[in-house]
Amino acid sequence: MKNIQTLNLKTSKYIEFIDITSEVREYIQKQGLKEGIVIVYTPHTTAGITINENADPAVTMDIEEFIKRKVPHEGYFKHMEGNSPSHIMSSLFSASETFIVSNGELLLGTWQAIYFCEFDGPRQRKVYLKIIES
Amino acid sequence: MKNIQTLNLKTSKYIEFIDITSEVREYIQKQGLKEGIVIVYTPHTTAGITINENADPAVTMDIEEFIKRKVPHEGYFKHMEGNSPSHIMSSLFSASETFIVSNGELLLGTWQAIYFCEFDGPRQRKVYLKIIES
Amino acid sequence: MKNIQTLNLKTSKYIEFIDITSEVREYIQKQGLKEGIVIVYTPHTTAGITINENADPAVTMDIEEFIKRKVPHEGYFKHMEGNSPSHIMSSLFSASETFIVSNGELLLGTWQAIYFCEFDGPRQRKVYLKIIES
Numbered sequence: 001m002k003n004i005q006t007l008n009l010k011t012s013k014y015i016e017f018i019d020i021t022s023e024v025r026e027y028i029q030k031q032g033l034k035e036g037i038v039i040v041y042t043p044h045t046t047a048g049i050t051i052n053e054n055a056d057p058a059v060t061m062d063i064e065e066f067i068k069r070k071v072p073h074e075g076y077f078k079h080m081e082g083n084s085p086s087h088i089m090s091s092l093f094s095a096s097e098t099f100i101v102s103n104g105e106l107l108l109g110t111w112q113a114i115y116f117c118e119f120d121g122p123r124q125r126k127v128y129l130k131i132i133e134s
Numbered sequence: 135m136k137n138i139q140t141l142n143l144k145t146s147k148y149i150e151f152i153d154i155t156s157e158v159r160e161y162i163q164k165q166g167l168k169e170g171i172v173i174v175y176t177p178h179t180t181a182g183i184t185i186n187e188n189a190d191p192a193v194t195m196d197i198e199e200f201i202k203r204k205v206p207h208e209g210y211f212k213h214m215e216g217n218s219p220s221h222i223m224s225s226l227f228s229a230s231e232t233f234i235v236s237n238g239e240l241l242l243g244t245w246q247a248i249y250f251c252e253f254d255g256p257r258q259r260k261v262y263l264k265i266i267e268s
Numbered sequence: 269m270k271n272i273q274t275l276n277l278k279t280s281k282y283i284e285f286i287d288i289t290s291e292v293r294e295y296i297q298k299q300g301l302k303e304g305i306v307i308v309y310t311p312h313t314t315a316g317i318t319i320n321e322n323a324d325p326a327v328t329m330d331i332e333e334f335i336k337r338k339v340p341h342e343g344y345f346k347h348m349e350g351n352s353p354s355h356i357m358s359s360l361f362s363a364s365e366t367f368i369v370s371n372g373e374l375l376l377g378t379w380q381a382i383y384f385c386e387f388d389g390p391r392q393r394k395v396y397l398k399i400i401e402s
Contacts, residue, residue, distance in 0.1 A: 001236040002169045003268060035270045037307060037400060039171060041234055043243025045187040050359045053313040062345045062352040063359060077196045084196040091184045091197060091227060093359060095246070098232055098366055100309055100398045102269040107396060109311025112363070128241060130234045132171060132268050134271060134400050135370040136303050137402060173305060175368055177377025179321040211330045218330040225318045225331060225361060229380070232366055262375060264368045266305060266402050 003031060005129045011121035015068055015089075017050075017060040018116045020127060024099070025106055027129045034104050036133040041096040043128065046086035046120035048093030054113035067092075067119075086120035093117050101131070137165060139263045145255035149202055149223075151184075151194040152250045154261060158233070159240055161263045168238045170267040175230040177262065180220035180254035182227030188247035201253075220254035227251050235265070271299060273397045279389035283336055283357075285320075285328040286384045288395060292367070293374055295397045302372045304401040309364040311396065314354035314388035316361030322381035335360075335387075354388035361385050369399070 005027045009018055020040070028038060040049050053059040067089055077084040097114065100107040108114075116127055139161045143152055154174070162172060174183050187193040201223055211218040231248065234241040242248075250261055273295045277286055288308070296306060308317050321327040335357055345352040365382065368375040376382075384395055 001241070004234065004236055004241070037398065039232055039234060041232075041241070043241070043246060045185065045193075045243065045245045051313065051363045052355055052359055056347055056349070058346040058348065059313075059352065059355050062342075062347050063356050065344055066339075066342065066352070066356055071200075074196075074200065076199055078192040079190055079196050080192065081190070084193065084200070087186055087193050088197050088200055091186055094228060094231065094362060095185045096232055097362065098307055098309075098364055100272065100307060100396055102272055102398075107269070107272075107309070107311070109313065109394075111313045112311060126243075128234055130171065130236075130268070132266055132400055134398070135375070138368065138370055138375070173366055173368060175366075175375070177375070177380060179319065179327075179377065179379045205334075208330075208334065210333055212326040213324055213330050214326065215324070218327065218334070221320055221327050222331050222334055225320055228362060228365065229319045230366055260377075262368055264305065264370075264402070266400055 007127040009116055009125045011118035011123055013121050015064045016118040016121055019054050019113045020116050021113045024114055028101055031131050033101050033131045036101050036131055038099045038101055039130045041128045043126055046090050047125055048090050048095055048117040049097045050093050050115050050117055051112050053111045055111055083120050089119040137265055141261040143250055143259045145252035145257055147255050149198045150252040150255055153188050153247050154250050155247045158248055162235055165265050167235050167265045170235050170265055172233045172235055173264045175262045177260055180224050181259055182224050182229055182251040183231045184227050184249050184251055185246050187245045189245055217254050223253040275395040277384055277393045279386035279391055281389050283332045284386040284389055287322050287381050288384050289381045292382055296369055299399050301369050301399045304369050304399055306367045306369055307398045309396045311394055314358050315393055316358050316363055316385040317365045318361050318383050318385055319380050321379045323379055351388050357387040
């Protein structure tokens with residue numbers, strides 16, 4: 001796949017946020033992209049991509065605890081596989097995010113990190129990275 | 135509109151998830167796009183675009199039931215039209231998603247399908263498709 | 269930063285939705301973009317970008333009230349700064365949105381406006397705008 005890089009991740013918990021910012025930065029450098037955008041896309045229906053703080057690990061721990069409590073297994077769910085909460089979280093967080101690249105650098109805020117979100121782990125997961133030059 | 139395709143959809147329920155994956159695939163083939171991205175955008179404030187499983191129809195039924203119960207009509211809502219839950223769902227699911235195209239194919243996961251989300255139906259709705267070549 | 273414009277915003281409340289549609293339109297005109305996309309990105313972990321109605325101001329007031337009640341401070345939150353609800357809202361609404369530009373115009377629906385979402389104000393905030401020509 002032209003220009004596309006695949007990240008392979010191994011998650012270890014039911015819900016888990018894995019910081020993939022450095023992998024995205026390396027991809028941009030390897031591609032030599034100076035100006036453009038990068039799409040971070042996960043091809044799973046019980047996972048997602050989000051942006052949040054990585055300075056204090058309690059931030060993603062609080063997000064994890066919050067969604068675990070607010071999106072529980074409900075008696076009315078009919079999906080046979082029993083993981084409807086994971087599918088709901090995936091739609092709420094969404095499977096991709098788009099980032100700006102400028103002067104060869106990922107344009108993130110001081111506190112922003114890019115997270116792969118596991119909502120039905122542990123599993124083997126993939127993330128695709130794709131650049132568009134401006 | 136250069137390169138842009140409009141899908142016209144007719145929804146039949148208050149909340150409804152309509153699989154538009156084959157329409158997006160046809161658009162990419164018609165445009166002859168080999169490498170790039172495609173933006174799927176709905177111009178409504180009480181609808182959205184999401185990605186989820188289409189193998190078991192119970193998945194989107196469970197999502198539908200969940201959001202209907204979690205985003206009900208609240209006594210404190212002031213919007214005269216009376217459809218604030220629909221506007222809230224639209225912001226939570228978001229009006230667009232971006233997809234990667236590689237070797238002329240939409241790069242979806244095995245279980246992923248692209249859904250138009252009706253949050254205030256039944257109505258006539260539109261979705262815009264737009265490619266960017268890489 | 270080539271082609272990138274920074275908007276500087278001053279918010280005045282804990283949660284606030286600021287309509288930035290006209291700033292995005294001016295940026296597109298200034299860049300002379302005829303066909304393509306525009307990425308609207310905020311570099312903060314307690315803010316977001318969303319699309320919703322601007323005809324009746326009660327719509328964003330209802331969204332504001334809803335998320336304030338549904339994402340409150342919880343006793344189990346561990347983040348020292350005490351603003352975990354703001355981080356959760358940021359991930360749910362997401363830090364960016366992508367829009368289609370056609371014939372030099374932002375392709376919005378009749379009722380759609382682009383909002384910067386403050387989830388931890390009042391603060392000084394930034395939004396980055398970036399075009400990709402198709």
